[in-house]
Amino acid sequence: MEALLQHLLNGLVLGGTYALLGIGLTLIFGLMHVVNFAHGEFYTLGAYLTFAALALLGVPFFLGLALAILGGGLLGAAGERVLLRPLRGESIDTTMLVTIGLWIVLQNGELLVWGGVAKSIPHPFPTAPIVLGPVSVAPLRLFVMAAVLALIAGAHLLIHRTPLGTAMRATFQDHDTAALMGIDTGRIHTLTFALGSSLAAAAGALLGPIFLVYPSMGDLASLKAFSVVILGGLGNFAGAALGGLLLGVAEELGAGYVSSGYRDAVGFVIIILVLLFRPSGLFARAERVG
């Protein structure tokens, strides 16, 4: 029983970051229809920017995280503006090739700049775990969980409760009509991609201090993000949030009760089952964003 609670708690920490990755990708893939193979690279970028800010520049921890999230958003905006905007209206395959190119360039760029040796990010939290009844949790993990919840809530409010969010949803529901309303749809594309990328960067910035940071860490993150989007249903915000948490918990249980070597396999078994039995996602009935 105690072990179960402990696994659930760990699963929520991991799942929260999967949710951030998945929400980011459901905006980019589900709404914008860009099959973004470089999504995980924004996760890597978030982790390395945090490392650079904290370990090299000595910036305070929270400011470092904020800068990493902002950096992910800015690079996302630039990537959309420079690489994808000229391809608007081209087939999904063409943009896919471009994002594969971006993936390769970014990953090798990280390797060139940082080298292949994994880095660890310093953080100000005490390492002694906090004991909460039957379970114990490192203060850093508790902070990550709170930050993830705040970011998910913030993204939700932005998309569902602000004029900008309404314009995003309108744009991806009906492009021409959104333009007729006076919405600069090109700008909405850039902002949406930037938001999605910054959420991936946030996941990297938050998980970075828990695990290690290395150039190819984004590959698995991309895979998880696509899994979460499939689980939640394309373009479904709540689905991505729940799908991420579910995947994290399932992996943690699999690792705990089967074998830690099977951690990633558990996730893929779930994805295969979902694709076989509920191909439009576990939460297909929930409201779509656009």
Add this chain to the structure above:
Amino acid sequence: MLALESVSAGYGRLAALRDVTLEVRRGELVCLLGANGAGKSTTLKTISGLLAPRSGRVVFDGEAISGLAAPAIVRRGIAHCPEGRRVFPYLTVEENLRIGAWTRRDGVAAELDAVVAHFPILGERRRQAAGTLSGGEQQMLAIGRALMSRPRLLLLDEPSLGLAPAAADATFRIVGDIRDRGTTVLMVEQNAYAALRMADRAYVMETGRITLAGAARDLLRDEHVRRAYLGG
């Protein structure tokens, strides 16, 4: 107020408009008639900036607006209520209305109240997804949404399309009200009889060209119009 000067436009290699010249004066209700595929919607899209003309000019308030993008044209005071209503199905009724006022910073709440006062059903359905409204309600929403930008010129593309007779009549009454309250209207309609009865002037389009123009009451009596568009 609005003038098209020898406008040609098309899609890819297809020429949909050839040398279209027409004019809408301040305060008028002008209607554009024509068979399916004549180029009526294309004309409206060329005015609102969804399509750039290949040649010719669109002039609004004395300035050329052809070549401007759609958002810039809404800001100048032209709202386009597109064919098939095109409400945003997953947005609520209120969100649809608010997005209509995207180009405005102030007076949005007052405008929302005014539109809801005009279309009480939209007030009742405020929090409902627009995709769940009936066709007639969606048409009210599409028109209300277009009004939210406080346009000086309203382009309406087949507002009665697919509506039951009662809903179509209600829609025409609303269009009349809008004109009476001072908004200039250019309306495309298949229901030529209803449109000509309320319009000041009308143009008839065939295969991308304007073939006839005149006062609406004269066109109602015109032999060709009667045969082609009024069923005898």
